[in-house]
Amino acid sequence: MTSPWFATQVWQEITELEQVGEALRHEERLGTTTAAVRDDFALLLRDRVRDLQELLTAGDDWAGLDLLRTRRIAPVKAAALAVLEGILLREHPFYRGITVAAEALLDALVDATGVGRGVLLSVADGERFERMAGMVRMRFPDVGVWGLPILVHELGHLVADALPEPGDRNARPVLIHLDREDDRLLGELFADVFATYALGPAYPCAVMTLRARPDRFDDATPTHPSWDRRVWTMVASLRAIADQAADPLRAAGHRRAADQVAQRWSTMNGLGTEPPKLAERQARDLVDLLDRNAHERLRFDPLAGRDALVAALETGTLPPRSGPVAVVAAAWRWRLANPDVPPARLGRVSAAALRALDPEGAADAAA
């Protein structure tokens, strides 16, 4: 028999979850999130409510309630809170530019990949992907264009979970491959290869410039491979993409990018000049997975001319109409060509790139 006290607390939890659902349902500013994501959240909440309702039939199971609260309900509430935080920050003048830019980039890549599922965006103390709600967390208070490639790595985790096989929408070829390989760090490497596949050299360059630590080149953690292993896998993936390119010119473009990244990395750490055999094999397999299962337009085009875009970002003029990937690639190309510029100039180019990623906002500003 359930006591009124226990029932009150359970009903309190149910009411809170319903309020969360209500808040999300009424939040029209949920960015460009697709209906599928909203439905996923609704299912999660309904599932937790069902768990709570089951508790009401089994007497005063305080231990069960505590377990449910900490293990199952708290993460859903945290995810919902993160979504709402993200939405509120999107309206903040300081954060609007980066949020809209990140949405534009990630939505374009979701579309180009063919996962058929939008991504939720929020902030945290560091970039990460949260599997439960399919949420990519940006790093607070990073509001520049330079960190966007790292978000594409986080999107790679979602792609690993959701990328179907052509002809079989329920198959998950990346997950199957990761399971089969028996390498707990391979998921991170897939996300790296995905970001490299989609953004070209901008991703490894962003990683090397912003994240890799000179004193920790070879320090793997339980969740992440060493920087050395990761960067060489990126180099090897660019070479694998070159090997599978449709024509010699594209192959030359990818090879050039691979050589540039390799040279940059070996100058930075001096540990080697070529990818290890393992990195070559794993990169080849992961690129092959993307080649087989993702849309062709996801693959970065090394031949696309970006000089006009780079020049426009540098001068702060309205750039020619370009896709989000081109803008991020052009911004990073500019940064690599100007390694010693003062922070103020970096900020100006970043602002120009964010404007280019938010055509409506740019039009509003012009008006």
Added chain:
Amino acid sequence: MPRLDLLAVRLADLREDVGKVKRVAKLAESRHSRLDGLRSVRKEVRDGLLDARQMIFDFRRGGDAPELELLLGDLEPLLADLERKVARAGVVLDQLDGSMIRLMNTDDVSRRCDEILRSIDTVEADLRAGALDRPAAWSALDRLTDTDCRRLFVDYVDMLGGLTLRDTGLDDRVSELTDGLLEELTAPLRAVPARPADLAGGAGDYSAGSLVMLWFPEWTIWDVPLFGHEAGLAWLRSSPLAEGLLGPAAGPARRGLVADAYGAYALGPAYACSVLLLRMRPGVAGEPSDVERAYVILGVLRALTGDGMSAAVVDLVAECWHGAVAERGVAAVADPARRAELDAFVVAACATLRNITSFRGFDSAQWEVEATEPFAALTGESGSARGATVRGLLNAAWAARMSLPDPHDVAVIQEIADAARALWGPRRAPLPRERLTGRPAQGPQTTRTGGYGLPFQGR
């Protein structure tokens, strides 16, 4: 009665031959007047048609004969059809006129003929006055025959043959395309097909005044970028900018390197494609060696091309060239001191060439402006590229060729060449100013160069 004198016969014969060249040059220049004759016939036909229409009109106004009216009704479409045909003939006539270049070097030929004639006069006068004995006179005659005259005759026969090939379009419009290119580079030159240099009596470095020779078999679209070198030599002759690069007493080797740097700067990756893939010989020594020339060309191009398609083309050419050089067992500019010297030259050349204001170097930004659309048209990604520049077209054609999965597929390569020529559009009439002067347009004021030159001038 004067004795038959062989020396006098030979001198007179030589005078006659040189005079003939002078007359033929004038005749060649009068090719256009024959078209003028056709034009006047066309005018007469059009006038006749107008008269016929007037007569019909007058008859209808004055008479009332239903049977005749029926007949006139049948006649009118016939006249309209005739008018259309005459108009079409006019267009063809204009195109033909456009393809016939005017000989800008008639003065140059006359001057050369006059110089030889004066030399013959001098020999004869000196012989008569006793200032020259007969053996010396024979030597002077031999010298004239073997050097100046021989060269004049060879050049001129080549040039007349080339003019015929151009006029009839048998050169596959390559001369016209080359003219377009030289015009974009504001080089005051015209191209005519000719025999290969080594068959033309060692006249490999000859350019007949303002004419450059397209040595056979360079009559394909793939060879047109080679004329960047000729344009470079013309730039050396005319631009004060070049002096800094040449230095005091520059020899042919240095001039060649500067012309190569100019060609690479002006034509972009297409220059490297033509020169390295089709002409230069890895492993053949020279001063400068082809390996050194290639080093400079690739150096200039790497300084110009950041990334994108132009950089990929340069990478592929370099890879192919270096492979061939290694295969021939030659070290690619092994001496570090020489390499440093060439690197410094490339830096200086790029800095100097960027001061040219009449056109912008074909860097990766220019590739986007000029070659992106023609490339898309050639590879079937999008429709037309009307109004493409020759530089853009040549670079796009080479890039399309380089992107073939099988780079040795002759049939597809030919298809690309044909498509590129088709993109260049119908045969073109010269610009109005050119019609008047008979010279190619020069300077940045030309309509076709102005389109892309102006926004970047004064960099």
